[in-house]
């Protein structure tokens with residue numbers, strides 16, 4: 400990737416990110432050479448099963464990997480508007496974390512301050528990041544709650560987080576995140592704990608704010624179904640690596656990695672009506688204490704060839720921006736029948 404050429408287009412470029420945790424059991428290699436970019440104003444989804452390194456990647460971008468247990472390996476780069484944030488000094492981190500990027504976690508109750516009324520929590524952000532006066536910030540806090548769909552916001556600003564339902568608390572988190580007016584928003588499983596109807600409402604709010612404010616979004620989820628309407632591009636993660644990435648259309652209709660095939664077959668598709676059999680992926684992901692030398696998916700892959708257990712596959716480029724790391728795409732690999740995901744009625 401030519402970083403200079405893309406500096407104006409890409410708000411974020413992650414290159415060869417490697418993150419480990421040092422535990423009593425040994426070194427957990429949580430993220431093992433992840434590279435991706437995020438264009439200004441776009442929404443990118445990072446999708447994969449639990450434990451594949453999605454949250455650790457998000458934490459690295461937010462500067463939340465703490466030593467001595469957590470270590471970002473030398474050679475990793477996270478460039479925000481062209482500058483490697485891993486080389487930031489204290490003040491640069493403060494500006495970046497305070498005003499440039501925000502994160503929405505799955506567990507809103509843990510992320511909110513239980514001792515402070517929600518209106519005050521939003522207003523404080525507005526006072527710090529938008530230099531508003533107290534009264535103006537209090538008025539704007541009401542407006543922000545209204546914008547994220549909280550009824551009777553004038554009353555609700557006076558309440559504490561425990562007085563809100565799960566879905567309403569998630570809306571408060573979104574309001575707080577947007578109060579900083581971020582250019583980059585990371586949503587880490589923002590709807591996982593919520594029921595399906597509320598999930599849809601929360602995703603709509605994020606999508607609406609993203610489009611109106613031209614915020615660049617990274618949406619992290621284990622559920623491919625969640626990203627279909629929100630993400631323009633998708634990166635599929637497995638065992639600390641990105642195994643496939645491309646436009647949402649490429650990933651849903653023309654996926655090239657057997658893990659993506661398995662993921663898609665585990666998500667219900669409305670356009671296939673009753674023609675689809677849902678599958679779960681047999682087996683478990685590899686232990687990140689001792690990741691395999693070959694393709695990490697080889698132990699669960701029904702297309703596995705002997706070479707897959709011996710060496711990591713190279714990345715193959717397909718259509719523009721669509722890549723997958725799988726030996727099946729080597730020009731000399733035996734031809735196999737790939738599943739057809741074009742679907743439709």
Ligand SMILES: Nc1ncnc2c1ncn2[C@@H]1O[C@H](COP(=O)(O)OP(=O)(O)OP(=O)(O)O)[C@@H](O)[C@H]1O
Pocket residue numbers: 420421422427428429447448449450451452453454455456468588621687
């Ligand atoms: N503080 C930590 N100490 C030790 N290991 C950790 C720590 N945080 C994460 N890990 C390990 O790093 C790996 C990746 O974890 P991560 O939380 O990024 O997964 P994930 O894909 O976000 O899954 P989930 O959705 O379940 O959080 C896992 O094996 C996890 O056990």
